[in-house]
Amino acid sequence: GENVEQHPSTLSVQEGDSAVIKCTYSDSASNYFPWYKQELGKRPQLIIDIRSNVGEKKDQRIAVTLNKTAKHFSLHITETQPEDSAVYFCAARVTGNQFYFGTGTSLTVIP
Amino acid sequence: DTAVSQTPKYLVTQMGNDKSIKCEQNLGHDTMYWYKQDSKKFLKIMFSYNNKELIINETVPNRFSPKSPDKAHLNLHINSLELGDSAVYFCASSQLSSYGYTFGSGTRLTVV
Numbered sequence: 001g002e003n004v005e006q007h008p009s010t011l012s013v014q015e016g017d018s019a020v021i022k023c024t025y026s027d028s029a030s031n032y033f034p035w036y037k038q039e040l041g042k043r044p045q046l047i048i049d050i051r052s053n054v055g056e057k058k059d060q061r062i063a064v065t066l067n068k069t070a071k072h073f074s075l076h077i078t079e080t081q082p083e084d085s086a087v088y089f090c091a092a093r094v095t096g097n098q099f100y101f102g103t104g105t106s107l108t109v110i111p
Numbered sequence: 112d113t114a115v116s117q118t119p120k121y122l123v124t125q126m127g128n129d130k131s132i133k134c135e136q137n138l139g140h141d142t143m144y145w146y147k148q149d150s151k152k153f154l155k156i157m158f159s160y161n162n163k164e165l166i167i168n169e170t171v172p173n174r175f176s177p178k179s180p181d182k183a184h185l186n187l188h189i190n191s192l193e194l195g196d197s198a199v200y201f202c203a204s205s206q207l208s209s210y211g212y213t214f215g216s217g218t219r220l221t222v223v
Contacts (some may be wrong), residue, residue: 043214
């Protein structure tokens with residue numbers, strides 16, 4: 001089955017700096033890669049996604065890049081703000097609608 | 112409000128008890144899921160139902176039994192609760208033909 005690895009597990013950045021979270025996947029048939037943000041005590045919420053026929057997608061301060069050859073994808077957050085502090089999960093979808101989640105990255109933005 | 116709603120939000124119970132968690136979605140999705148999030152925040156799928164039919168059944172103790180009376184509901188019944196069952200359980204839904212999940216707000220289960 002699919003195996004998704006996510007790094008780093010914790011990340012601290014100064015407010016205004018950029019944050020990058022990386023994920024790798026094992027199954028070349030994976031075709032959809034969402035990112036979820038989970039604030040403390042709340043549900044995971046989709047913040048951005050990318051499909052396998054696209055290399056990069058941007059939405060305001062967040063962007064995702066996908067390298068299908070290397071089987072890795074990354075989340076980039078620019079101009080970080082304290083409200084960006086949360087746990088971020090990457091995921092990969094192979095067939096049907098089952099997602100394999102990464103182990104999460106706890107991001108802390110220091111004011 | 113369109114949403115995935117779970118009840119209860121918190122559940123504290125003693126070892127050996129049987130409990131149920133309910134999930135309802137009014138998004139018109141045809142697929143529903145149960146995920147377990149442990150203390151290390153790892154999200155692991157347990158079950159998935161598509162149009163009331165079980166399509167994913169990961170390696171989960173048979174003390175856990177999902178029930179889907181209709182497309183909009185997926186309940187989780189747990190028998191003989193153990194300390195290790197303590198976790199946050201998330202329900203989610205999606206349209207199988209599309210891509211995204213919508214998660215419920217979670218049920219924090221504490222077994223004492």
